[in-house]
Amino acid sequence: MKTLILNGSPHPNGDTAKLLHRLVEQLEGEYRIYNAYTAKLSPCMDCRACRKQDGCVIQDEMQEIYAYLTECDHILIASPVYFSELTGKLLDLASRLQRYFNARVYLGKEPLSKPKRGAILLVGGGMGKMEKAVNTATILLHQMQCQTILPPVISAHTDCVPAIEDPIACEGIRQIAAFFHAAQDSLG
């Protein structure tokens, strides 16, 4: 089983990264983490080439992510919230998922035949609500053919408690791993 993890944090050892480290210790199978701050890719320019032919014409690291997206079984969107949203860099990466929407609407084809399970991990420093970020992440997971999505795992007060010491977040990490493994078990 293969898990794609999209990390929207700029900190290699920050709250998101530490929770992801905890998760991958528990994950079975193969996984790949792509970080939106270090991935060599540009945002969608709305060139609309993907309305005429399946795929994105921009040749950068996103092509590698597309390839893994095709074969993976699970997807986790993990991000700090910035102004109650996913980080801008993660949205840059996510904008490249527009090719899937265009394939469905303009080409009448399903570009991702394999259904997946999705999960959302958010951290925040205690300011405002998380609904916007949850809604955005849910839309993106649907774009990527996640048909079942776990309720979001949130560490909302990293200003007071580092996410890795937040018992709710750590229990949530355990639940994400169990949710992904359950998909594996159901296939025998």
Ligand SMILES: Cc1cc2nc3c(=O)[nH]c(=O)nc-3n(C[C@H](O)[C@H](O)[C@H](O)COP(=O)(O)O)c2cc1C
């Ligand atoms: C530009 C910016 C905007 C932020 N906006 C929010 C916010 O709206 N709500 C919130 O709870 N925390 C906000 N934060 C705090 C981060 O989400 C928080 O510090 C988080 O734990 C950082 O995660 P990381 O260490 O994984 O990068 C913001 C931080 C920055 C730098």
